[in-house]
Amino acid sequence: MRWTVLQLQKFRDVELKIDEKVDVSNDLRQRDLEIRDASPIHVKGTARIDSQKAVFHLHLTGNLILPCSRTLVDVTYPIDIFSTETFILKPLGFEYSSDEEQEIHEANEGVVDLIPVIEELILLEIPMQVISEDAKNKExxxxxxxxxxxxxxxxxxxxxxxxxxxxxxxxxxxxxxxxx
Structure with missing residues (x-):
């Protein structure tokens, strides 16, 4: 899920298809101690690349293992996230539009890396409380x-x-x- 700007420029004006599984469980557990485990995340989507930017339309699916808020037993929490992420390939001369609500990322040292973005999207989807089925049904x-x-x-x-x-x-x- 890492590309150099030169690799992405080869896909200019052609849609880049993404269909991969990435394992981010270790990084997620380090960033949020509530996460006990995570299945490999299935990343599907497309990318449109032009001379100044790459726009990724992503669909992330997978499962997180989180503790139940009442009983602390493991609960499998499914995630299903849709997101559009824009990466600036050439920061000089790129004009930002203030009316856009999407977050814009810069290519770090000529490399576009989706893994940190995927981790951040998953962390933002974690609910404040997760209740197991047993705890919900307990009379x-x-x-x-x-x-x-x-x-x-x-x-x-x-x-x-x-x-x-x-x-x-x-x-x-x-x-x-x-x-x-």
Missing amino acids: TLQSGQDWEVMTEDQFKLEQQKPKIDPRLAGLAALLKDKKE
Whole structure:
């Protein structure tokens, strides 16, 4: 997934087809400790090259292994990303258009490398929380010492119950005895 500018210029005015699998799992694990593993990423797409720039239309598919936010078990998270990436081949004399919303990359020392771009696209797709199917389907909610997770209905029922200050519970018991 690396080409020199000279190699890309051979494809000028001809569509370059891309259909490769790349293994970026080690780099992804180093950049984000939440990623436990990644399958080889299937990169499909095309590139249009002219004298000043190369425009890549990419489709990335693969799987990431991420921890479940509730139980920390491994969850397979599928990724399916479409992106358009533009590389400037000759930075001098290239005019940037401010109305374009796409990010523009420069060829680094005469080399266009898609691997860092692919890694960045994958990292941006990782959700804040991943929940395993077991955790979603689990009927019992979690609880601990002096706390518990409850549904909204359970919360409303709890709010409707009369509350007695624990410091005055003994006094409430005495008042009950007097009424009887």
